[in-house]
């Protein structure tokens with residue numbers, strides 16, 4: 001199903017503008033993530049799509065061209081998965097998954113076939129007869145997902161489905177979810193405040209800030225070509241270099257850095273993985289601290305820019321705190337963004 005939103009906005013009583021007028025299209029089978037910090041409006045947008053919240057007048061919501069703007073939630077044929085599993089504790093896995101299908105009054109044979117199909121898809125066969133109370137958090141969330149997709153919803157809406165899980169399980173289920181959602185082939189919208197989660201699961205990510213979509217694109221496009229300072233910082237933690245621009249050079253406390261081109265009126269950002277230790281590099285810094293993280297070292301550097309910078313270094317050894325080092329940054333790796341009003 002293709003979802004089309006036109007001029008969807010939400011003002012709560014007390015004049016809280018939770019969502020500014022938003023246009024958005026999600027293609028058939030696409031997995032879109034709404035990513036942003038707390039309070040940016042992502043849950044409000046999801047609830048409007050679900051029909052749990054009514055948009056301000058003037059909005060249009062279409063499911064495959066059908067206008068559902070005023071349709072109540074139970075008519076929209078959506079599937080939902082929340083942070084809390086909301087499963088029936090006294091029922092088995094199979095019972096939980098079949099419940100919604102029974103309520104729809106489907107024939108028994110059809111229910112059995114659909115339950116088996118999603119049990120197989122979600123790899124729940126070994127637990128099918130267990131009460132859900134006898135499952136781990138990750139298994140329960142897979143049951144919640146299976147239950148949501150069994151009625152073949154037109155769109156699947158997921159609101160922070162992984163945030164109740166501990167860190168290790170979260171990463172595992174995140175990767176599973178990315179595979180599962182694609183197997184279902186259902187159009188899906190996934191709310192999260194975790195950039196790794198959004199990038200790992202979504203085909204496209206809509207980065208939200210203060211009630212609007214700041215930028216929408218593939219994870220790669222957002223990471224490599226952020227359109228605003230907010231997106232550059234939120235997706236991939238870009239660091240501002242500050243300094244003074246002069247032609248195609250940026251003058252910093254630690255030296256002069258070549259830029260890809262003369263860029264008046266721009267701010268220059270860099271990511272930690274693009275700062276290289278290089279004895280011939282144009283910048284000088286003092287190592288403040290070094291953290292060994294297994295695959296790489298994270299090095300805090302002082303004296304280069306006006307604020308401390310971090311570099312990721314994947315060599316077999318790292319400099320020591322207090323040492324002076326030279327750094328290089330390839331000009332094409334710098335992120336140049338038009339200066340924003342303070």
Ligand code: ATP
Pocket residue numbers: 012013016017018036037038039040041042043044045193
């Ligand atoms: P979080 O990650 O914390 O859930 P969010 O990005 O999902 O945040 P929303 O829940 O959509 O944000 O909230 C957006 C804004 O609207 C917030 O300022 C919030 O306080 C406000 N808001 C949300 N629901 C209501 C409501 N029922 N009445 C009044 N204001 C609300």
